[in-house]
Amino acid sequence: MIIRADVEAATRRLSGRVRRTPVAQVSPGMFAPAGQVWLKLEFMQHTGSFKPRGAFNRMLAAAQCGELPAQGVIAASGGNAGLGVAYAAKSLGIAAEVYVPTTAPTVKVTKLVALGATVVQHGIEYAEAYEAATKRAADTGALLCHAYDHPEICAGQGTVALELLDQVRELDTVVLAVGGGGLMAGIATALEGRVAVVGVEPETIPTLRTALATGRPVDIEVSGIAADSLGARRIGTIAYEVAIRAGVRSVLVTDAAIIAARRLLWDHHRIAIEHGAAAAFAALNSGAYRPAAGERIMILLCGANTDPTDLV
Numbered sequence: 196m197i198i199r200a201d202v203e204a205a206t207r208r209l210s211g212r213v214r215r216t217p218v219a220q221v222s223p224g225m226f227a228p229a230g231q232v233w234l235k236l237e238f239m240q241h242t243g244s245f246k247p248r249g250a251f252n253r254m255l256a257a258a259q260c261g262e263l264p265a266q267g268v269i270a271a272s273g274g275n276a277g278l279g280v281a282y283a284a285k286s287l288g289i290a291a292e293v294y295v296p297t298t299a300p301t302v303k304v305t306k307l308v309a310l311g312a313t314v315v316q317h318g319i320e321y322a323e324a325y326e327a328a329t330k331r332a333a334d335t336g337a338l339l340c341h342a343y344d345h346p347e348i349c350a351g352q353g354t355v356a357l358e359l360l361d362q363v364r365e366l367d368t369v370v371l372a373v374g375g376g377g378l379m380a381g382i383a384t385a386l387e388g389r390v391a392v393v394g395v396e397p398e399t400i401p402t403l404r405t406a407l408a409t410g411r412p413v414d415i416e417v418s419g420i421a422a423d424s425l426g427a428r429r430i431g432t433i434a435y436e437v438a439i440r441a442g443v444r445s446v447l448v449t450d451a452a453i454i455a456a457r458r459l460l461w462d463h464h465r466i467a468i469e470h471g472a473a474a475a476f477a478a479l480n481s482g483a484y485r486p487a488a489g490e491r492i493m494i495l496l497c498g499a500n501t502d503p504t505d506l507v
Contacts, residue, residue, distance in 0.1 A: 196436055197346050202353035202385040205252040208259075209354055212251045212286070214240050216355075218362045218493075219464070226479045229486035234476075235359050238468050238499035242306070244424075245352055245378060245497050246279025252351030253340050254283055266337040267291055271328035273321050273374075273423045274303030275498050276342035281312035292337065294328040296320055300423050303500050320417055322428045343377030344431030353381025356390075359493055366390045370484060371495040372474040373403050373445070374425030376434025378497060383441040392443045395478040397421050397450060402430040403438060404445040411435070420450040424471030424498055448474055452481035460496075461506040469501035 216239045221232040237245045250270075257263040267290030270280040277293035284291035291312040295304060296319050307314045317327040321342070332339040341348055355378070356369070369386060373379050373394035383392040394403050399419030406412045412429045430438075437443070448456075453470050456477035460466040475494050478484040486492060 197350050197380065197384050197433060199385055199387065201346065201350035202357060202381060205248070205347070205350040206354045206357055208255045209248060209251050209351065213248055213354070215358055216240055218359065226486060226492070228488040230489040230491050232479070232492045232494065233363055235355065235493055235495045237355055237495060237497050238472060242275070242278040242282045243498060243500040244275040244279065245355055246275045247282050248354050249348035249351035249377060249381070250276070250279040250283035250340055253345060253347045254287055254289070254338070256347045257338055262338070263289070264336050264338055266335050268340050269328050269332040269335070269337040270294070270340040270342065271321065271325035272342050273426050274299045275424055275500055277307055277312065278303060278310065278500065280340045281307050281310035285311050292331065294324040294331070296324045298423065300500070300502065302502050303423070306500065320428065321426050343375030343427065344433055346433065349377045349380040349384070349433050351381065352378045353385040355495065356382040356385035363493060365491055366493055367491045368393060368486070369493045369495060370395060370475050370478055372396070372425060372471050372497060373430070374400070374471065375427035376403060376430045376438070379403070379443060380431065380434040380437040383437050383443050387441045392441065393446055393478065393484055394438070394443050395446050395448055395474045395484070397425060397453060397474060398447045399450065400425050401445070401447055402427055403434070403443070404447060406430045406435050407438065407445060420453055421471040421474060424469055425474065446478050446484045448477040448481055448483050452477040452483065456480045458506065466496065467501065467503040467506055468496050468499045472496050472498040
């Protein structure tokens, strides 16, 4: 479990390490009857997603405790978490080894190599890559950086929330995409008791919705357009516990709605993001999430590691 103090500690560790990403307001009336709606442009973060926040926090916290090994770090990822780990490791001068499924987009694998990471492709899903990475970390003594289910990873991702609260002082709701749930866990922890959090999931990967219905995290089948970034088989334990504690709501969107939202963001805002990130925007654009009158909403656009050629 994590608490707000963990997110505040992460903010101090990350000072000077990550970008303060901008906020843009959506055209008035676009999502009536909502009041003001903003976009948090976290895809402009180093490596094209929010993931360096958690990666830096994990490594810097380990270093503070004298637990950052000479062997470096190991991660498993659909792509974005690995990029965050590779970037943080390179910045700190340590080695990174990243396991990705064979289905990982070429654009993400190419970026991993460019960041100096050793890339190992294993299995067709994140879960298979994670199993191999866990074994490798145990064999080598390297620090394992979980993509989403580790307290320092979640707390690092939550620093986005403290940043956006400083940018927009009065908010009712933050809408964000959920895969393994690390981003949701950090943000819901930071905003607990102040701002509601809505987790948006593809209908084909309802990790949070299934856990809430079942009463615990459980494995599900993974498929669909956003599987490369939201393709965890189950919600993280930390994310599930935070969702229960903070009352996080789950909303489902179709692949068609995600594709339409991604296209709309390009056509109207010239924002090119990946399908997983577009899920949050799709919730309002498709009507899957219906805002209350005057509701002040922040839509978090969390990643842009995509091939934009299908947008032009």
